Amino acid sequence: MAGEVSKAIDPKELWGGGRSPFSLSYGKMMMWFFLISDALTFGAFLVSLGWFRYTSDAWPISDQVFFHIPFIHSATPDEGFPLLYVAFMTLILIVSSVTMVLAVEAGHRNDKKTVIKWMVWTIVGGFIFLGSQVWEWSGIIAGPDGIFGTYDDTRIGGNYLGGWETINNVLVPVVGPDQYAQFFYCVTGFHGLHVFSGVIINIIILINVIGGTYERRGHYEMVEKGGLYWHFVDLVWVFVFTFFYLL
Amino acid sequence: MERDDIIEYSLGAQHSEEEGKKIRKNVWKVTTILSVITFVEVLVGILYSKTVVGDGNLWATIKTGYIILTVIKARYIILEFMHLGHERSSFKSTILYPYLFLILYLIFIAINESLAVYDFNFPIN
Numbered sequence: 024m025a026g027e028v029s030k031a032i033d034p035k036e037l038w039g040g041g042r043s044p045f046s047l048s049y050g051k052m053m054m055w056f057f058l059i060s061d062a063l064t065f066g067a068f069l070v071s072l073g074w075f076r077y078t079s080d081a082w083p084i085s086d087q088v089f090f091h092i093p094f095i096h097s098a099t100p101d102e103g104f105p106l107l108y109v110a111f112m113t114l115i116l117i118v119s120s121v122t123m124v125l126a127v128e129a130g131h132r133n134d135k136k137t138v139i140k141w142m143v144w145t146i147v148g149g150f151i152f153l154g155s156q157v158w159e160w161s162g163i164i165a166g167p168d169g170i171f172g173t174y175d176d177t178r179i180g181g182n183y184l185g186g187w188e189t190i191n192n193v194l195v196p197v198v199g200p201d202q203y204a205q206f207f208y209c210v211t212g213f214h215g216l217h218v219f220s221g222v223i224i225n226i227i228i229l230i231n232v233i234g235g236t237y238e239r240r241g242h243y244e245m246v247e248k249g250g251l252y253w254h255f256v257d258l259v260w261v262f263v264f265t266f267f268y269l270l
Numbered sequence: 271m272e273r274d275d276i277i278e279y280s281l282g283a284q285h286s287e288e289e290g291k292k293i294r295k296n297v298w299k300v301t302t303i304l305s306v307i308t309f310v311e312v313l314v315g316i317l318y319s320k321t322v323v324g325d326g327n328l329w330a331t332i333k334t335g336y337i338i339l340t341v342i343k344a345r346y347i348i349l350e351f352m353h354l355g356h357e358r359s360s361f362k363s364t365i366l367y368p369y370l371f372l373i374l375y376l377i378f379i380a381i382n383e384s385l386a387v388y389d390f391n392f393p394i395n
Binding site for chain 1: 277278279280281282283284285286287290293294297301304305308311312315316319320321333336337339340343344347348351352353354356357358360361364365368369372373376377380381383384385387388391392
């Protein structure tokens with residue numbers, strides 16, 4: 024990379040005041056510091072999930088809980104498609120992260136048209152992800168096959184699905200630990216909130232790009248800052264995907 | 271009043287069409303790596319799920335593999351997509367080391383304590 028960041032500067036001058044020792048603008052550096060604090064929040068969520076998992080006697084297996092895909096009715100895990108839908112959601116988020124990088128790269132070339140193109144695709148990806156999450160939540164809470172509800176379910180005689188047991192050659196659902204579902208709604212909900220605010224931020228930035236705000240300013244650093252937030256959302260999902268759906 | 275003593279750092283990140291081509295090539299490379307890793311994870315998750323393999327040594331290996339793959343993915347997202355690998359190394363350390371220190375300690379203490387709580391709640395005898 025060209026510019027201040029890769030320039031070799033004498034440490035005395037670099038740290039002697041009057042300039043940023045990191046060769047970064049204030050806004051970008053502060054975005055990183057904010058992301059660290061946010062990452063600690065998500066880290067705490069996932070670590071406490073691990074705590075409850077280790078202190079519980081039984082813990083549901085994810086592919087016995089999340090096995091639905093849209094338009095296909097599957098009442099038991101045997102008829103279902105474990106991991107398939109959440110893999111699709113992961114891919115959507117990765118792809119929208121890529122389009123964001125391309126928007127940032129186009130911004131560095133002051134290429135307004137390309138920035139708009141990739142920003143629009145990023146926002147579309149964000150909406151697809153949010154829609155997928157709405158579908159997933161509504162399906163497992165109130166869908167015809169979803170028994171992961173926030174109410175007493177008569178089929179399992181308790182609140183939350185914990186897995187399936189074969190009784191008289193028939194698969195029947197059994198009650199699971201409350202913490203599993205509570206953490207599921209908490210963590211994916213908090214992440215979903217981040218996706219939502221990320222989409223809002225991206226839309227605001229897109230409006231500014233179209234309006235020519237950054238063109239007049241001479242640089243598209245705001246796209247980069249929004250991009251940092253958007254990549255962070257993707258980063259968090261990588262961990263949520265592993266610790267919720269894979270392990 | 272215009273100030274001339276402020277360095278506009280954001281301008282330093284700008285590059286030409288030539289460099290842009292190189293950067294885009296790198297982006298597609300990282301995309302391929304991330305997609306392949308996700309694909310492998312999902313494939314293993316479907317073929318060797320806990321329901322299939324049980325709670326034995328194989329599952330422990332798969333679990334470790336998942337965590338290693340996740341860290342590799344996170345590394346690519348942070349260093350390439352978020353561009354941290356191309357910032358000054360002093361900034362890279364400022365961001366990464368405090369976080370890693372805190373979170374590794376948190377993971378250690380939570381696993382340690384939760385196993386003790388488990389032993390207390392569900393004694394072997």
